[in-house]
Amino acid sequence: MTSDEGVPTPGSGHRRGPVLLRRGQIPTMTADERLLAAPRQGASWLHEDPWRVLRIQSELVEGFGALAEIGPAMSVFGSARVGPDHPEYALAERVGRGLANAGYAVITGGGPGVMEAANKGANQAGGVSVGLGIELPFEQGMNQWVDLGVNFRYFFARKLMFVKYAQGFIVLPGGFGTLDELSEALTLVQTHKVTEFPIVLVGSSYWQGLLDWLGGPVRAHGMIGHLDLDLIRLVDDPDEAVALVVERDAQLRAAEDAAVVEAAAAQRAAGASGDV
Numbered sequence: 001m002t003s004d005e006g007v008p009t010p011g012s013g014h015r016r017g018p019v020l021l022r023r024g025q026i027p028t029m030t031a032d033e034r035l036l037a038a039p040r041q042g043a044s045w046l047h048e049d050p051w052r053v054l055r056i057q058s059e060l061v062e063g064f065g066a067l068a069e070i071g072p073a074m075s076v077f078g079s080a081r082v083g084p085d086h087p088e089y090a091l092a093e094r095v096g097r098g099l100a101n102a103g104y105a106v107i108t109g110g111g112p113g114v115m116e117a118a119n120k121g122a123n124q125a126g127g128v129s130v131g132l133g134i135e136l137p138f139e140q141g142m143n144q145w146v147d148l149g150v151n152f153r154y155f156f157a158r159k160l161m162f163v164k165y166a167q168g169f170i171v172l173p174g175g176f177g178t179l180d181e182l183s184e185a186l187t188l189v190q191t192h193k194v195t196e197f198p199i200v201l202v203g204s205s206y207w208q209g210l211l212d213w214l215g216g217p218v219r220a221h222g223m224i225g226h227l228d229l230d231l232i233r234l235v236d237d238p239d240e241a242v243a244l245v246v247e248r249d250a251q252l253r254a255a256e257d258a259a260v261v262e263a264a265a266a267q268r269a270a271g272a273s274g275d276v
């Protein structure tokens with residue numbers, strides 16, 4: 001045992017990991033005794049934060065485990081509220097199909113509307129169709145076109161998966177949920193928390209107003225930088241959206257590969273000159 005100054009002082013306190021406990025702080029029961037004791041306090045701890053932390057951790061573990069091997073993928077966002085007869089349903093279906101044909105898994109929120117349509121397109125084209133469902137008070141269930149589905153209790157754990165396993169984003173018209181996902185992607189790229197990835201909006205009549213506002217008052221007030229809007233592309237044709245994300249992804253991968261080759265060459269050169 002060491003004191004908190006690191007001086008050996010046998011028996012001077014009780015340590016629990018990095019925590020030192022002395023006098024009245026020293027527990028009267030061991031951890032094993034507490035674990036094995038008959039429950040006295042009911043089950044309210046199931047709804048408290050320490051237990052939630054474990055559930056969050058398990059969502060991350062399950063999500064990483066399920067998605068780690070899906071290969072190259074793109075996330076598709078858009079309204080949960082459009083039915084199969086809506087023109088945007090057809091657009092999303094084409095996006096899903098195009099991405100699958102280009103060799104990308106399609107990741108959606110696994111719900112109805114645009115999500116269902118993109119999953120349908122991917123599934124029917126023989127691609128990997130992924131749904132990241134979310135537990136909601138009005139349960140909708142995973143749409144039938146999802147082949148690999150993971151259900152989340154927490155929005156933030158699910159949003160991490162959309163970003164971690166996708167090489168780009170295609171965003172169709174949508175409401176708050178879609179805006180939240182778009183804004184998350186933009187913020188991560190803008191703040192360099194992730195390497196740049198392509199973000200393409202589909203539907204100029206829907207999105208142009210947002211882009212005008214961002215490029216007008218938002219930029220004029222200095223709330224975004226001059227180059228920040230360059231992170232977004234806007235198109236009407238779903239095939240063009242697919243082509244843009246695929247092309248940009250290929251450019252970014254080529255740049256990454258070139259950087260790796262360059263770093264290896266620099267390391268070799270340093271080794272040869274005896275600098276290492």
Ligand SMILES: C/C(=C\CNc1ncnc2c1ncn2[C@@H]1O[C@H](COP(=O)(O)O)[C@@H](O)[C@H]1O)CO
Nearest residue numbers: 077078079080081109111140174175176177178
């Ligand atoms: C409101 C309705 C269904 C809700 N079900 C959802 N299932 C899965 N994912 C959802 C759902 N609702 C929103 N999302 C996520 O947000 C985006 C769409 O939200 P918006 O507000 O409709 O734009 C979407 O990308 C999902 O990730 C239907 O009655």
